[in-house]
Amino acid sequence: MDYTINHPYLNGLMQDVMKKNPNEPEFFQAVHEFLSSIEPAMATHPELIEKQVLERIVEPERQVMFRVAWVDDNGKIQVNRGYRIQFNSAIGPYKGGIRLHPSVNLSILKFLGFEQIFKNSLTTLPMGGAKGGSDFDPKGKSDNEVQAFCQSFMRELYRHIGPDCDVPAGDIGTGAREIGFMFGQYKKIVNEFSGVLTGKKLSFGGSLARTEATGYGLCYFVDCLLAKKQDSFAGKTVVISGSGNVAIYATEKATQLGAKVVALSDSNGYIYDENGINLDAVKEIKEVKRGRIKDYLNYVPTAKYTEDVNGSKGIWTIPCDIALPCATQNELNLESAKALAANGCKIVAEGANMPTTPDAIAFLQENKIYFCPGKAANAGGVATSGLEMCQNSARYSWTFEEVDAKLKGIMTDIFNNVDTTATAVGCEDNFVVGANIAGLLKVSDAMIAQGCI
Numbered sequence: 001m002d003y004t005i006n007h008p009y010l011n012g013l014m015q016d017v018m019k020k021n022p023n024e025p026e027f028f029q030a031v032h033e034f035l036s037s038i039e040p041a042m043a044t045h046p047e048l049i050e051k052q053v054l055e056r057i058v059e060p061e062r063q064v065m066f067r068v069a070w071v072d073d074n075g076k077i078q079v080n081r082g083y084r085i086q087f088n089s090a091i092g093p094y095k096g097g098i099r100l101h102p103s104v105n106l107s108i109l110k111f112l113g114f115e116q117i118f119k120n121s122l123t124t125l126p127m128g129g130a131k132g133g134s135d136f137d138p139k140g141k142s143d144n145e146v147q148a149f150c151q152s153f154m155r156e157l158y159r160h161i162g163p164d165c166d167v168p169a170g171d172i173g174t175g176a177r178e179i180g181f182m183f184g185q186y187k188k189i190v191n192e193f194s195g196v197l198t199g200k201k202l203s204f205g206g207s208l209a210r211t212e213a214t215g216y217g218l219c220y221f222v223d224c225l226l227a228k229k230q231d232s233f234a235g236k237t238v239v240i241s242g243s244g245n246v247a248i249y250a251t252e253k254a255t256q257l258g259a260k261v262v263a264l265s266d267s268n269g270y271i272y273d274e275n276g277i278n279l280d281a282v283k284e285i286k287e288v289k290r291g292r293i294k295d296y297l298n299y300v301p302t303a304k305y306t307e308d309v310n311g312s313k314g315i316w317t318i319p320c321d322i323a324l325p326c327a328t329q330n331e332l333n334l335e336s337a338k339a340l341a342a343n344g345c346k347i348v349a350e351g352a353n354m355p356t357t358p359d360a361i362a363f364l365q366e367n368k369i370y371f372c373p374g375k376a377a378n379a380g381g382v383a384t385s386g387l388e389m390c391q392n393s394a395r396y397s398w399t400f401e402e403v404d405a406k407l408k409g410i411m412t413d414i415f416n417n418v419d420t421t422a423t424a425v426g427c428e429d430n431f432v433v434g435a436n437i438a439g440l441l442k443v444s445d446a447m448i449a450q451g452c453i
């Protein structure tokens, strides 16, 4: 991968990041995408260089790594590694999810924490950027084992977080069950019932519509783009990768808006249902039984399942108007982008974080396929986490409709901000440029106002 940037100052900074953070390819990828896209703002914002904003913003404020020891069902001690990357608190308390997946490492969490800074800034809510997690794999573990891990994880994490300091949330592998175990342990240690985590169950401070928020928000964002082009979801064919939280609720909202979702996946393969996905079946498989996407054939025998050991790449060969990658990073590569283009796809919008590789993004943009980056398009999840924090602070709950209306308003504002910013710097419809510059300028203003810290 070539991380050169045309702008000499930005290029020098990129080289420094690579020297200081060896062997962190995902982090390089995220920083490179960011630095290379803010070039149009450099001439009109000399303060970015004068105040060393960029040198500071690529350096996490704090990185915590710790041992997580727990006892499995056979009485054997297991050891995982826990992390929390507190990247930037200029505009609010650190905020970002906890990822539990065997692939988790420092590079992946730094890329996610870095992106979170700009995503949270775009939501208009006061939230800084962070990310955390562990290489623990909840798949195949008993509830007891998941509980043992979550409690041990929180026995260290509790000292680094708090409702006004750092408010973690869910991510891959961390759903309501895991958040519940972590919340219980935090409450026990600190002796305090507070909004220290979001993504909680409704019975102890969760927000209605948080479960749906990322997938719904993604579709609201795409709907704004379609409306700008005098178009809509009605009658469109949509392919969605993944079959977790984001994928399920993107499927639900796209279907409600009149589209037909024909495919979903997991890390073993993908299903194709030409009649449109039966979402009740998927919810039962994934949310109730914690099964695999191939189990869909037990509910809809006419659907097709294809094994795909390399992740969800084969799914992008299915013809569609709109592609929503909602599984994981780098799941949509150049080959996939070419297949989508050849089949007439018009929009690729990221529900997952950084699912599209840099060469695939360049190809999509060159071929006039609208590309919506995750830091804008999937910001509905963290925005609704921000709304959960508001409700917890006020000790009050809004209705589903109230939260959903606020979410829709936020996604519309994000789209307009990103769109206007891109146009203002002469890059109309380049939503990567728009999202990065709009996200950066708010954080930069706050960092400069707060002095050298």
Ligand code: NDP
Pocket (backbone or CB within 6 Å): 170, 171, 172, 173, 174, 214, 241, 242, 243, 244, 245, 246, 247, 265, 266, 267, 268, 310, 311, 312, 326, 327, 328, 329, 331, 351, 352, 353, 378, 379, 381, 382
């Ligand atoms: P879940 O754990 O609920 O679901 C993840 C889904 O992606 C699963 O179906 C999983 O399949 C699949 N997946 C994971 N790795 C791969 C792979 N290598 N190839 C193919 N499929 C894979 O996570 P979420 O839905 O919460 O998160 C999905 C993405 O969205 C992540 O990038 C996350 O960071 C991002 N995101 C999530 C938000 C949220 O609110 N939840 C907010 C903003 C972004 P399997 O079961 O086989 O692992």
